[in-house]
Amino acid sequence: MADKDFVKEIADIKEDFPRWYTDVVLKTELVDYGPVKGTMVIRPYGYAIWERIQRELDDRFKATGHKNAYFPMLIPYSFLTKEAEHVEGFAPEVAVVTHAGGEELAEKLVIRPTSETIFCEMYSKWVNSYRDLPMLLNQWANVVRWEKTTRPFLRTSEFLWQEGHTLHATAQEAEEETLKMLHVYAEFAKNVLAMPVLIGKKSEKEKFAGGEATYSMEAMMLDGKSLQAGTTHYFGQNFTKPFNIRFLDRDGTHKYPYQTSWGVSTRLIGALIMAHGDERGLCLPPPVAPVQIIIVPIAQKKEGVLQKCRELKEKLTASGIRAEVDESDNSPGWKFNQWEMKGVPCRYELGPRDIENGVVTVSRRTGSEKETVSLTEAVDGAGALLKEITDAMYEKASAFMQSHIRKVKTLSELENAVNSNCFALAHWCGNRECEDKVKELYQASTRNMPFDQSGAEKGKCVCCGKKAKHIIYFGRAY
């Protein structure tokens, strides 16, 4: 197959970004559609990315004092109703189990859409004294939210995620946890996904159902739309009171603890695809790439070539690099295209002449030149090369995001910004009416309010022109 035909397999990224996305996720075998509408099958190439994400995050959660646990997936329907906003937010999208073991159940059960209620139920049994606090648990689990419009990784009926649920003796400590985990997420996004994010506080309208405050990290996709890539929530005592979680404090009185939760999901895979991809397909950040270096043998039937490739692979593997040799009987050109589409960060070519000269031809997925390095350097320098690629991907994505943020003062500037695939950074009065109006007029929602709010009250609301309270990002979003 010629190079051009191969690229034709995926839609033009500039002409039809949504189809480019669907083509890429299906053709690189990251994912497939499940038989039940809205579900996805995460195939080995996609799941390997998720495993890397899990390992990296899990290490960070443990380093910040959290432990993993596993709570039941089936929750009595009545639990949802204990917090009024919570049931209003989640009841419309739950999947309901009415029969089990051949009988109709006395009480309907829901498959967890999120687990605040069942964590609280158990915490009410486990927490008695200030000595039991803070309670710092996380779980890796599947959740189900019945969605009308679905897309692989971005929005599916079932998805995989982690959900941290913590309890603290004081409001201050819980608020600190909420911000600490937001920063853990942002650091992870930068260093592991090579993805810059905007962190800040959500508006009242966009916060978690039942929470006091929600913080998010928003990533900019290549079409200028925002993808909410992770959230952390502060609940105050909104759940601990109805679930009657109380602890005996040092001062001898009973108190309700303060709560947080925080989560990221398989959505992150969608985020990194749309933050880094290009016309040739995926570009995977080295820290999560299932294959970091693909070795393509040239004239592989010539004696010694395959053996040398395998030796190189073994040396790379021994130094902690995920490397593979493509030994299939496809042509080198076909292999180049294949592995480029699959987003492998780095390619090593090795043929008879290279072997003679003791060198390897190196190409980066993100660049167009090839360079020749010694075999020794190809092994010893591989880690540094991958780090360089990661850093360059982050810099490129950051430059893209920075060049697609516009400060706007009027509605028409805002319209212009979002129509030009930009986020609009604007002053806002804080009223829901203005937020709704912008959404209705330009399909742009509030994303979040950056922590630096200096000068917020000096401006005027982009929508109503009244005295502003906040600076906030508006953008179209996934």
Next chain:
Amino acid sequence: MADKDFVKEIADIKEDFPRWYTDVVLKTELVDYGPVKGTMVIRPYGYAIWERIQRELDDRFKATGHKNAYFPMLIPYSFLTKEAEHVEGFAPEVAVVTHAGGEELAEKLVIRPTSETIFCEMYSKWVNSYRDLPMLLNQWANVVRWEKTTRPFLRTSEFLWQEGHTLHATAQEAEEETLKMLHVYAEFAKNVLAMPVLIGKKSEKEKFAGGEATYSMEAMMLDGKSLQAGTTHYFGQNFTKPFNIRFLDRDGTHKYPYQTSWGVSTRLIGALIMAHGDERGLCLPPPVAPVQIIIVPIAQKKEGVLQKCRELKEKLTASGIRAEVDESDNSPGWKFNQWEMKGVPCRYELGPRDIENGVVTVSRRTGSEKETVSLTEAVDGAGALLKEITDAMYEKASAFMQSHIRKVKTLSELENAVNSNCFALAHWCGNRECEDKVKELYQASTRNMPFDQSGAEKGKCVCCGKKAKHIIYFGRAY
């Protein structure tokens, strides 16, 4: 609290083994009951064991060429019915989703009780040529089987497991996979759980619903009962035909591939508790113990004691040992009991006198003597010590199992054996009637047929006295 009171918290292991088990799993905070009947919450101490089990098994699966994937949890009810024995086996215990997103569903969905059907559905899309085989996938997931009688870890409505699902071009290759994975499980049981197992083939009655052959590893619990700790199944083409999975073979004809599946679950945690525990509580095998060495400071308020304990912990951690210092304000005696009940394999005591002499007092959970070793040896020798403990636990469990297996020739010998908490190794004619009769008379089921069947046809059936076909283990079981 005095030592004796403390031990009283758990039932006497010799007098009431079932209550001992329940007391131990609850009081050591491995697990708690979930709000929905039959569900469990795996608490951090229990989940940390599961994480070790997962890591160890996952490494073995990958080393044998398998990759992980994730398939949807919700399966159309109609899928179950495609294989007649399969639906008969699983339909009575499925949980059924009838409503989702506020509407009644057109087709009922079941929460996976196991995933053969949905793997087959996807495989029918993915497999086209012999080049696509073997297909070697595994998934880590939750499953739901509605059970009438439940016990934490051993039998719960929802549990965690892994399920491997593979396709092969030939029957021989699939049969080899089925046995290979059985041996992977048995090696894991020995080296990671320090648990000896009996491997062999299940009877027709006891095999997986829809399979051709099931193999199991059976572990002996301290009450002489058997716990089926893992199974591997050979399916032939039983599923590939109804799901129409076909591949174009090298010879240019279309063929149905041959299939296997294999799984172990959180049940393994129950198994290791009942294989190694004692009157003081848990005894955890070092490879899965969340804390391998607990450091108990003596006279911890004396200057320098805690600091020295923390240094020791840091050194152990740096050499890959999971160590902790108990800095709580409980007495040393209370701490000793606490950590013994929690099954920590090794305890280091460190007080002012030890520090003066540059030594540590070492006790093994499985022994009663203390020994004094130099601080250097306490760090450098820790890995070897833990390995020694693991090996000793395996030897002890093996000796127990071997002394609780009796070769029997008559029904009364069989009765005697199972009443004496033994497995009975017997000749069997292979007929279901005899199997059922033994079960009815003595509540003992067939466990499995060891691979060494030499002399099988020379004996007579333990039940009917007719010419035997097999040698098989009978035993009471969980």
